[in-house]
Amino acid sequence: KNEVEQSPQNLTAxxxxxxxxxxxxxxxxxxxxxxxxxxxxxIVSLFMLSSGKKKHGRLIATINIQEKHSSLHxxxxxxxxxxxxxxxxxxxxxxxxxxxxxxxxxxxx
Amino acid sequence: DTGVSQDPRHKITKRGQNVTFRxxxxxxxxxxxxxxxxxxxxxEFLTYFQNEAQLEKSRLLSDRxxxxxxKGSFSTLEIQRTEQGDSAMYLxxxxxxxxxxxxxxxxxxxxxxxx
Numbered sequence: 001k002n003e004v005e006q007s008p009q010n011l012t013a014x015x016x017x018x019x020x021x022x023x024x025x026x027x028x029x030x031x032x033x034x035x036x037x038x039x040x041x042x043i044v045s046l047f048m049l050s051s052g053k054k055k056h057g058r059l060i061a062t063i064n065i066q067e068k069h070s071s072l073h074x075x076x077x078x079x080x081x082x083x084x085x086x087x088x089x090x091x092x093x094x095x096x097x098x099x100x101x102x103x104x105x106x107x108x109x
Numbered sequence: 110d111t112g113v114s115q116d117p118r119h120k121i122t123k124r125g126q127n128v129t130f131r132x133x134x135x136x137x138x139x140x141x142x143x144x145x146x147x148x149x150x151x152x153e154f155l156t157y158f159q160n161e162a163q164l165e166k167s168r169l170l171s172d173r174x175x176x177x178x179x180k181g182s183f184s185t186l187e188i189q190r191t192e193q194g195d196s197a198m199y200l201x202x203x204x205x206x207x208x209x210x211x212x213x214x215x216x217x218x219x220x221x222x223x224x
Contacts, residue, residue: 004151031210043152043200043215050210086151095140095204095211096165099151 003027004089006100013107019074021103023087032070033088033097034061043086046072077107111135113216115201121222122191129187130219134203141184142213143176144200145169152200158184159206191223 004025013019023032034046047054047061049070054061058077063070074081084104088097114133122128134141139160144152155174157165160181170176173191178184188195198220202213 006151033212035215040217042217045212045214048210048212088151090211094165095159096142096154096157097144097152097213099144099153101149101151 002101004087004098004100006085006087006103008103009101010104011106013077013105015078015107015109017077017107019077019081019105019107021072021085021087021105023070023072023100025068025070025087025089025098027089027098028092029068029089030092031090032063033090034070034072035086035088037084037086037102039083046085048090074105077105079107079109082106113201113203113214115199115216115219117219118217119220119222121224123224124193125190127187127189128191128221129185130199130201130221131183131185132201132203132216133183134201135205135214136182138203138205138214139181140204140206140211140213141178142202142204143184143186144202146198146200146218147196155186155199188221191221193223196221196223 031050033048058075060073084102086102087100141158143155146152158178173189198218200218201216204213
């Protein structure tokens with residue numbers, strides 16, 4: 001079992017739908033990082049959070065430290081949101097990330 | 110600020126050849142990380158530098174892999190005697206010791222194909 005698990009692995013949505021991607025972790029963390037990876041490999045930082053909730057545009061990220069769970073929500077999804085979304089746990093006592101396997105999102109027009 | 114850069118972006122090589130990749134971090138970042146990502150998987154940690162010191166190395170990094178950061182700025186990752194299983198995207202990231210969250214910024218990656 002991976003230390004950081006994401007679900008679903010693949011997600012297809014229609015434009016305009018509300019999307020939720022989940023991330024659960026079993027390690028102690030200092031922070032959790034949500035990343036977006038487009039075809040071709042480039043990784044873009046979306047959110048880094050250690051508690052509560054953050055919002056940027058149509059994206060919302062939440063984290064529940066007690067339950068060791070984080071969610072990424074996309075409101076009013078758009079085809080340009082199509083990408084792989086990866087959560088990465090920044091583990092306590094080290095400087096490295098442990099990554100989830102990613103959620104491949106495809107938003108259809 | 111030009112961000113993290115990696116060179117080359119793509120490398121195709123024959124099995125048994127040696128390859129070297131370069132990463133230039135964000136200029137004021139003293140921490141540098143190498144990750145490997147195979148198709149359909151999330152990145153996996155390979156190694157980490159703080160300034161020029163290599164502080165951690167994954168068991169994934171076999172004897173054929175070596176990484177250096179001689180002056181605490183750019184880093185190189187060398188793979189000797191490449192194998193087909195080495196085909197992957199090699200990602201570099203950097204962060205600043207001043208950032209208590211240690212947010213890491215990623216380069217575009219080097220995609221290696223071993224024939």
